[in-house]
Amino acid sequence: MADRRAYHHGNLREALVEATVALIEEKGPLAFTLAEAARQAGVSAAAPYRHFKGRDELLEEVARQGFDEFADRLAAAFADGRPNPLAAFMRVGEAYLAFARERPGHYMAMFEGGLSIAGNVELTRTSNRARQVLLDAAEQLSARLPPEARPPARMMADHIFALAHGVVELFLRGRPGGRSPIPASEMLESGVLIYLRGLGLIDG
Incomplete structure (x- = not known):
């Protein structure tokens, strides 16, 4: 799981990208959810919406x-x-x-x-x-x-x-x-x- 400190350092956007890359490698590009990306990045389910409209x-x-x-x-x-x-x-x-x-x-x-x-x-x-x-x-x-x-x-x-x-x-x-x-x-x-x-x- 990505380090939660990434969010506090202002790197939430990139942390979500890295988490998504890991999920794609594991499940494929069509099988992950935005909530899973947030969890993988170590942030709340609502946090991704600060940077992305959706999955x-x-x-x-x-x-x-x-x-x-x-x-x-x-x-x-x-x-x-x-x-x-x-x-x-x-x-x-x-x-x-x-x-x-x-x-x-x-x-x-x-x-x-x-x-x-x-x-x-x-x-x-x-x-x-x-x-x-x-x-x-x-x-x-x-x-x-x-x-x-x-x-x-x-x-x-x-x-x-x-x-x-x-x-x-x-x-x-x-x-x-x-x-x-x-x-x-x-x-x-x-x-x-x-x-x-x-x-x-x-x-x-």
């Missing part, structure tokens, strides 16, 4: 913080395409998996909490920042082809995003090797390489 708003804050860190990690991994776009692209995939593995509560809030990202200005902003990294990477990778032969960057970004999310859902969670003897990182890397070869973006 969904608290879940949105967890997702917002997650998207912010997620975008930072992807941007740092891409590093403007250095030393080359393909290497940078593969680092982005590794960063995606690392975030899902190290921040499962945030990841589930972001992608499995049933939130309307389009209906929330802050969620839209932070999720778009992460998406922009994939768009930039796709554009740099396809720059070697003539303009008329380049696949749409948005399509590429969506396909890679879907591939990474599928690897997380199917192969990253649970006991290692439970569903596949191949590590999730290798599963994602091989899938991305096959996809890029199919588009004619890499040789081999």
Whole structure:
């Protein structure tokens, strides 16, 4: 249980976020209540209403913080395409998996909490920042082809995003090797390489 002193130090909002992350990791993003978050944070059931209108708003804050860190990690991994776009692209995939593995509560809030990202200005902003990294990477990778032969960057970004999310859902969670003897990182890397070869973006 979170330390009750967090409330007295003026950190109630963050204490509730941390409590919610723990509950999501334990129960999933749809199975906790605001009262449980308050109890986990060591405060009264009425205390969360000082910062959040309800459970969904608290879940949105967890997702917002997650998207912010997620975008930072992807941007740092891409590093403007250095030393080359393909290497940078593969680092982005590794960063995606690392975030899902190290921040499962945030990841589930972001992608499995049933939130309307389009209906929330802050969620839209932070999720778009992460998406922009994939768009930039796709554009740099396809720059070697003539303009008329380049696949749409948005399509590429969506396909890679879907591939990474599928690897997380199917192969990253649970006991290692439970569903596949191949590590999730290798599963994602091989899938991305096959996809890029199919588009004619890499040789081999």
